[in-house]
Amino acid sequence: MMIPLIFGITLITFAVVHLAPGGPVEVETEMQIKASAQARENLKKLYGLDKPLHVQYVDWLKRFATLDFGKSFVDGREVIKKIAERIPVTLTINILSLLLILATAIPIGILSATKRYSLFDKLSTIFVFVGFSTPAFWLALLLMILFGVNLGILPISGIQSIDVSEMGRMDRLLDWAKHLVLPVGISAFGGIAGLSRYSRSSMLEVIRQDYIRTARAKGLDESDVILKHAFRNALMPVVTILGLSVPGLIGGGVIFETIFAIPGMGQLFYSSAMSRDYPTIMGILVIGAVLTLIGNLLADISYALVDPRIRRAGR
Amino acid sequence: MNIPSIVFRRFSRNRLSLAALLVVFSIITLALLAGIVSPRDPMAIDVHNVLSPPTWAHPFGTDELGRDVLSRMIWGSRVSLKVGFIAVGLAILLGTIIGSVAGFYGGKTDALLMRFVDIMLAFPTFFLILAVIAILEPSIYTIMAVIGFTGWMDVARLVRAEFLTLRERDFVVAAKAMGAGNLRIMFKHILPNALAPVFVAATFGVAGAILTESGLSFLGLGVQPPNPSWGNILTAGKDNIEVAWWLSLFPGLAILVTVLSYNLVGEGLRDALDPRLWERESSATRDKRKTPKVSTID
Numbered sequence: 001m002m003i004p005l006i007f008g009i010t011l012i013t014f015a016v017v018h019l020a021p022g023g024p025v026e027v028e029t030e031m032q033i034k035a036s037a038q039a040r041e042n043l044k045k046l047y048g049l050d051k052p053l054h055v056q057y058v059d060w061l062k063r064f065a066t067l068d069f070g071k072s073f074v075d076g077r078e079v080i081k082k083i084a085e086r087i088p089v090t091l092t093i094n095i096l097s098l099l100l101i102l103a104t105a106i107p108i109g110i111l112s113a114t115k116r117y118s119l120f121d122k123l124s125t126i127f128v129f130v131g132f133s134t135p136a137f138w139l140a141l142l143l144m145i146l147f148g149v150n151l152g153i154l155p156i157s158g159i160q161s162i163d164v165s166e167m168g169r170m171d172r173l174l175d176w177a178k179h180l181v182l183p184v185g186i187s188a189f190g191g192i193a194g195l196s197r198y199s200r201s202s203m204l205e206v207i208r209q210d211y212i213r214t215a216r217a218k219g220l221d222e223s224d225v226i227l228k229h230a231f232r233n234a235l236m237p238v239v240t241i242l243g244l245s246v247p248g249l250i251g252g253g254v255i256f257e258t259i260f261a262i263p264g265m266g267q268l269f270y271s272s273a274m275s276r277d278y279p280t281i282m283g284i285l286v287i288g289a290v291l292t293l294i295g296n297l298l299a300d301i302s303y304a305l306v307d308p309r310i311r312r313a314g315r
Numbered sequence: 316m317n318i319p320s321i322v323f324r325r326f327s328r329n330r331l332s333l334a335a336l337l338v339v340f341s342i343i344t345l346a347l348l349a350g351i352v353s354p355r356d357p358m359a360i361d362v363h364n365v366l367s368p369p370t371w372a373h374p375f376g377t378d379e380l381g382r383d384v385l386s387r388m389i390w391g392s393r394v395s396l397k398v399g400f401i402a403v404g405l406a407i408l409l410g411t412i413i414g415s416v417a418g419f420y421g422g423k424t425d426a427l428l429m430r431f432v433d434i435m436l437a438f439p440t441f442f443l444i445l446a447v448i449a450i451l452e453p454s455i456y457t458i459m460a461v462i463g464f465t466g467w468m469d470v471a472r473l474v475r476a477e478f479l480t481l482r483e484r485d486f487v488v489a490a491k492a493m494g495a496g497n498l499r500i501m502f503k504h505i506l507p508n509a510l511a512p513v514f515v516a517a518t519f520g521v522a523g524a525i526l527t528e529s530g531l532s533f534l535g536l537g538v539q540p541p542n543p544s545w546g547n548i549l550t551a552g553k554d555n556i557e558v559a560w561w562l563s564l565f566p567g568l569a570i571l572v573t574v575l576s577y578n579l580v581g582e583g584l585r586d587a588l589d590p591r592l593w594e595r596e597s598s599a600t601r602d603k604r605k606t607p608k609v610s611t612i613d
Contacts, residue, residue, distance in 0.1 A: 008434040016447060133522065133575035135529050138567030141553055145560050156556070254445060255530055259553065269442060270534070273449035281446055288439045296437070 009289045010064065010282075014057050017281055060282070069283035074275050079283040082268065087287075089159060090253055090264035093180065097188035098242070105192045106238065109199025113207065113234075114226055124196060131193025137255045140186045144259075147182065155179050157261035183260050187253070191245060198241050203234040236306050243299020246292050325587035332583025335576040342573055346392040355383040357390040357543050366559050376561035378551050384562065387543035388569055394537075394544040395573060398459055398528040399521040405463025407517050410470025411506070417471065418478025419501050425475070432468045440465045444527070445536065453536045455528075455544075462524050470516050477509035511588040518581035522574045529570050545570050 049056070063070060069079035112121040148156035155161065159179045160172075167175060206212065207230060215229045216222075253266035261267075265284060272280035327333045345352060361381030369376045375384040417428040444461045451457045481487065482505060490504045531537040532546025533553075540547055545566040552563030 004430070005434055005437060008430070009437060012434065012438075013443075016443070017450065129575060129578060130571070133526075133571055133578055135526055135567060135570050135574075137530060137533055138549060138563070138570065141549065141556065141563040141567065145556060145563060149557050254441060255534065258534060269445065270449075273446050276450065285438070285442055285446065288442055289437050292437045292439060 005293060006286075006290060010061065010286055011057070013282060013285045013289075014060065017278055017285075018053060018056065064286070069286075070279040072272075072280050073277045074272070074280070079279045082280060083265065083283055083287060086263060086265045086268045089262060090257070090266065093183055093187065093256075093262070093264065094253070096180065096184045097191065100184060100188040101191040101195055102242075104188075105195035106199050106235075108192070108196040109238075110203050110226065110231070110234070112196070113200045113203035116204065124200075128193045128197045131190060134189070136186055136190055137259055139189060140182065140256065140259050143182055143186065154182060156182075159262055179260075183256050183262060187256055194245070195238065195241060199234060199238045202237040203230065206230045206234045209233075232306055236303060239299055239302050239306060243296045246295030322587050326583050329583045329586060332579050335579035335583070338572065338576040339580055342392055342576070343396060345389055346396050349390050349393060353386040353389040355386045357382060357386040358541055359383070366555060366562075368559075369561055375565045376559065378548065378559075378562055379555060384548065384565060387548055388545065388566055391538075391543040391545045391548065391566070392569070392573075394455060394532075394542075395525045395528060395570070398455055398462070399524045399577075402459040402462035402466065402524040402528075403517050403520040405459065406466040406520060407470055407513060408467075409463065410467035411474050411513060413467065414471035414474025415478055415501050415506060415509075418475035419482055419497070419505070421479075428471075429475070432471055435465070435468050438465070441527070441530075444531070445534075448531060448536045453531075453539065455538055458528055458531055458537055462527055466520060466524070470513060470520075473512045473516055474506075474509055477512065478505055481505045481508055515581055515585045515588060518577055518584055522577035522581065525570065525574055525577070 051059075060070070067080060069083075071077065072079055072082060108124055112118075112124045115121055144156045147154040155178055159176065161167075161175050161179075212225060212230055215225045220229075253264055254270055255266070256262065257264045257266035258270060265288070268280065269284045271277075272284070326336075359382060361377065364373070364377050364381040366379055367373055367377045367381070373383050373385065375388065378384055378387070413428055413432075417425040443465055444458075447461050448457050478501075487500060487504060490500050495504070528537055529544070529546035529549070532544045533549050535547070535550060537546055538544035548566040549563060552559065552566070555562055
């Protein structure tokens with residue numbers, strides 16, 4: 001299932017990137033009006049852009065099979081290396097914010113489902129609507145003004161201070177944490193709003209079921225009923241949504257990484273797109289899509305882990 | 316009672332959504348009348364009044380060229396609305412056609428189209444949008460097209476699901492028996508019955524498109540200066556973050572209020588169009604007692 005998907009993704013990506021007018025040669029020679037037609041042809045040959053498109057695609061696919069994304073048009077370095085040095089930062093931020101989402105959204109959702117129409121439920125409903133509608137980069141700006149400019153307690157850009165090499169290990173960790181608080185918090189913000197709503201409605205659905213009534217009828221503690229009997233069943237739709245939210249997290253990185261000047265995949269992508277660096281654009285799009293597919297696969301697997309029915313149906 | 320007025324009655328029962336609808340209409344009016352209501356020329360540069368904080372003359376302050384932020388925001392609202400409506404219109408059109416074909420014909424056509432939907436959903440959409448816009452000339456038309464082309468998948472799924480249940484109904488069989496062609500059955504008989512969820516998705520879609528546009532303009536890929544848009548005023552806010560909080564606060568607030576209103580209208584519309592809640596309604600149309608409030612987004 002995943003192989004044809006990846007194939008389709010590479011095909012579309014390739015078509016979109018290469019069919020668009022304005023190639024790297026045009027960008028490079030834009031500044032030099034005198035660049036002769038001959039010079040342009042040479043550049044094209046160098047990049048392999050003189051061949052027909054389908055040949056270029058097959059070439060690219062062959063190299064992709066060996067995980068070779070070619071060399072960047074901009075600085076001639078291996079694309080895979082450029083991406084590899086950016087991935088850790090982006091993944092760290094995404095994983096931390098996913099954990100933050102899980103740790104806050106699910107309790108909020110369950111609490112507002114079990115205490116439906118309470119003050120807490122109403123407040124969290126308002127939070128959800130506002131959370132869905134807030135441009136995250138704007139929130140980032142406001143928090144930077146508040147914590148960075150006015151209170152001066154958090155740094156507003158980068159992932160480490162300039163003097164980081166002179167710090168002890170604990171200070172270095174603290175410095176790193178300070179730099180990550182805002183990016184992680186803000187990229188989790190929208191996710192918390194969405195996921196807490198989903199866990200609320202799936203909990204409400206579960207609480208109505210007969211087996212919950214049975215559990216109550218046999219005299220179980222309410223907390224046992226909720227946490228043991230209802231919780232696992234309510235978790236299933238939540239897991240699916242989480243898997244589907246991976247592309248959003250990866251894509252959203254572009255704006256955060258630009259605002260906070262974090263050297264991650266998003267920033268690399270932005271600069272490559274600006275300079276028409278085809279191999280790097282292709283590499284990031286495909287890796288992003290593969291990460292998304294892995295996210296979906298993990299969601300499917302954990303789905304089976306929480307739901308014994310699916311495990312049995314698979315056999 | 317005809318259907319639109321029943322829907323509106325049901326819709327207006329939810330006060331919050333009704334208020335949101337009013338906000339949406341006022342913003343549209345403001346955008347249409349920008350030339351009349353905007354207090355100053357949004358392009359007028361005033362070098363003596365650069366980065367002035369909010370005053371009576373400039374309620375939302377001025378930007379780094381001394382231009383009035385309030386006037387720029389009023390003109391900028393046109394961009395948000397244009398992008399929102401046109402991009403979503405395109406997404407709805409594409410989604411409806413693909414979803415109808417997939418749901419009506421089923422089988423291999425359906426499988427193929429749905430795989431295509433899967434592929435499109437697997438992309439980090441924002442990356443794809445960014446790639447296309449960076450490669451093409453950045454302009455609001457590019458943005459509209461790209462948001463449309465990357466936003467039709469949900470609509471396609473909704474329409475397909477409706478078609479799958481509707482195509483077995485008696486009225487479709489009857490139409491077929493009368494010799495109606497496939498296209499006629501699809502678009503004249505089935506589609507009108509499948510539109511309710513599409514309207515709801517469209518409202519949420521406008522909210523999403525406004526958010527995306529503001530993000531792109533913020534990155535410098537949308538509306539190009541000196542033309543104003545909410546997103547590119549925020550770029551100025553970021554550049555002057557240490558000194559001019561008003562450049563960041565107000566345009567973002569405008570985006571938040573607009574997007575929130577569309578989302579609330581979408582919520583209200585969803586409840587008003589939900590056929591499961593309808594049947595109860597029609598039997599109790601003349602019942603003056605207050606019906607229990609239907610909870611929002613469950």
